[in-house]
Amino acid sequence: MGFQLRPGWRRVTIVLCLVMAVAQPLAIADIPENKVLVVAGDENFPPYEFIDEINGAKVYRGFNVDLLQAVALSCGYEIRFRPMPWAEALRALDNGEVDAVAGMKYDAEREKRYDFSEAYMINSQAIFVLKDMQAIASLDDLTGRKVAVQQDDIAYHRLKNRPVELVPAADQEEALRLLLGRKVDAAVGNKLTGQYILQRMKNVDEVKTVGGAIDPERYAVAVRKGSPVLAVFNKGLQAIKQNGTYDKLYAKWFGEPVDYPAWYYKRNFKLALFGAGFLFILAIAFVLANLLLKREVKRRVRQLEAVNDELRRTNKYIERAHKYQEKMLNSGYSGIVTIGQDGGIKFANQYAQRYLARDGRPLAGLDYTETALADLLGNCPPCGMERWAGEVMLGRVGIEYTVDVLQVDDERDIIVHFRDITQEKQLREEIIKKDKLEALGKLVACIAHELRNPLTSIKTFVELLPTKYDNPLFRKKISEFVPREIERLNSIVNDLLTYAHPRTQAREQITLKSLVDGIMVFFADTVAKKNIDLQVDIADAVFVYVDMQQMKQVIINILLNAIQALEERPSPRLQIVGEGQDGYAILTITDNGVGISRENINHIFEPFFSTKSGGTGLGLFVSYQLAKQNGVDIAVESVENVGTKVRLKFPAK
Incomplete structure (x- = not known):
């Protein structure tokens, strides 16, 4: 609900009815039971309901009292009020001692216990603090503080599960007195009731409200679940709203007649003004935007025409560049072929067409396996490598080729470069x-x-x-x-x-570990007898492509020289390490023997060169030749009286 201004006092008859309902004594004359509704109310909840003293007599009065008197009068019923503390009023309703509670704020938990009439106003809670309190500005600021609330009030249920030290009070007036006495940090309760009590106590200047309206919710008459008297209250409320009585009662107790709270109409009025202004501005903006859009469209059209002209020039340039590149590729002395990841040939220059086409058909569009490229690539183009090279005979023509795998986004293409090396x-x-x-x-x-x-x-x-x-x-x-x-x-x-007369090679792909392990069996006794500290570390998944018998002879000769170099050396040590590096297998043999002098190291692979007495000088020479025949590079590093390192670099395939 929100505030709604209506005309002033217009009906004298209604005023007379209200005057009759202003002061209602605590004791009401007996009436027939079937026309009497017993209603409980809070004995100190001004201005809604409270016990006041007029001319020495205690009178139960307030907005709820006048409202229900008017409701009962319009329906032909009589109301008997029972003022009591709020907690007792709830228990009385639960126990069936009364028919209704005069006014109760709606809550989902309360709805499980009671039925609510049509709401006759919107009620909200507020946080009351002393004027000098700066640390409390919202509900979250109440954490860890003492807060006074009316026992069983909606504020009590709102805060009982928060980390707040609650101080229950019999009514909201007691809660505010605890605040004024600085026994609590704040009090939480009905906003209008609190302001009314502070005015009556003349302490308005000492207290302020913070945090705005809290939990604004419907305020209505509450009855037990399934009670038939709910229809009586709903009928009466509808009647007094239609005949204007409700407005007069609200004006009497709250200063202005309302159907909804004042903030509702003020907010909607502001929103309406804002909306009208916004629509006016929007209309002006639309007209201006339309004009600007027309200008922008013309400017964009000119820009697009300029871009189109530039694109046409660029396309012509690209077309010329493409033709030039194609001419350059076709005029070279090497073949270039690109293959897609599906095996189809995307491009082949004229040189490649001359050497690779088997039946004269253009290579572009064919599967590479239909051409002589199958002899270069085999059946799996990438083969798990990014680059490889080699030589192959295509009939009587010698071809040297290089294959690169090019990854672009999700596509994986193969580029083959080759040339005729027959001469x-x-x-x-x-x-x-x-x-x-x-x-x-x-x-x-x-x-x-x-x-x-x-x-x-x-x-x-x-x-x-x-x-x-x-x-x-x-x-x-x-x-x-x-x-x-x-x-x-x-x-x-x-x-x-x-x-x-070397024997015919029989190359095979084997693991480097199995090759070395097969050799170390022959040196086990020698290593043990000479007390050599042997360290062997060969990776499992490193493969080499060699003649196993020939490479055994090479490695045996190297190990024999290393062991002989360790004789008479203190703490002899021999280390054998095998690993994969950049697509190659690397075997490193290191000893801490006598080493090789600088002037002799360049001659160790020459025939008949030996520094050992009785040596023929052919062992390392033959080993070097066998290694070269298997595509293995040998590199030797040595420092005299420090040790020697021999590095063998094997082809992976």
Whole structure:
């Protein structure tokens, strides 16, 4: 409900009826029981209902009293009031001692216990504090503070579950007296009642209300659930509202007649003014916006025309650039092919068309498996790698190719670059042949030197044999030196045969761990006897693509050299680490042996070079050649009297 101004006192007859209802004594004459309604009310809840003293007589009066008297009069009933403390009034209604409670604020919890009549006003609660209180401005500020409330009032139920120290009072007047006596920090109760009591006590200037209207809700007559008297109250309330009696009663007790609270009409009036002003401004804005929109549309049209002209020029430029790029790609000396993630060829230049088309059809649009690209890529284009390269023979043509995987958003394309290296390959082979011949010349010279030394020793012994045969010391020497020199010759011949006639390679993809584990079995006893601190750390999922027997020979030679370098060294240590790096498998063998001098490290892979007494100098030479045949790079780092690190870099495929 909200405030509604109506005309002044207009009906004398209604005034006379009101005068009769102004002062109602506590004792009412007996009337027939079936026409008497017993109503309980709060004995101290002004201006709604309270016991007042007039000319020495106690009179029960107030807005609710006058209102229900008018309701009963319009329906032919008589009202018998029973003023009492509010908590007792509720118990009386619950126990059936009264027919109704004069005025009760609606609440969902109360609705479970009572039926409510048609609301005759909107009631709200307020927070009352002393004028000098600055710390309380809302319900949340009551946390942890002492708050006075009327026992069983709606404010009591509103605050009982909050972290507030409640101080129950018999009525709202007692609650405000506790506030004025500074025994509590605040009092919560009906706003109009509190203001009325403070005016009557002449303490209006000492107290203020904060937090605005709290829980504005309907205010009505309450009866027991299912009580038939509810219809009587509803009928009477409707009648006094229609005949104007309600307005007169409200004006008497609250200063202005209302159907709704004053704030309701004030708020709606402000909203109406605001709405009218807003609509007026909106209309002006609409007209101005329409004019501006027309200007903007014209400006945008000019901009779009300019953009379209620029787009046309850009399209022509892109078209020319595309043709130029296509011409450049087709005029090169290498093939370029792009393949989509579905295996279809998106683009192929003329060079690629000449080398890869099997039946003369254009490559673009074909599946790559229908072309010679199948020999380069196999059956799974990405193969889990981002880039790989290699050489392949397409018939009698040698092709060198590079494959890149390009990821753009959700699409994964493959770009293949290749070129014809047939002539280059032939020149390379001729150079290799020439290098081999030069190397063979050096090798023959070294072999002649290596064979001449043991043969000279044997020839010397043979020449002295006729004259020295009877000499026991000579026979002992010849039996020692000649077999040793012959064994040395045999070792040289075997290493040469291994180098000159390597067996056919049988490459396979194996784990680096299995390759090393198969070798370490042979060194277990030696490592234990020499008290070498062996540390082996090989990752499980690292694969290599090599001839297993040849690579075993390479690694065995490296380990033999490392173990020999650890002899007579304090705290000998040998570390073997295998891991994957950037698509390659890396095996690192590190020792803390005698190391290799700076002038010797560049010659360790040359044939017949050895710093060990009795060494042939072919072990590392043959190992180096076998590693190269398997595509394995060997790098050696060494510091004399510190140790040596040998790094083998294996191809993953």
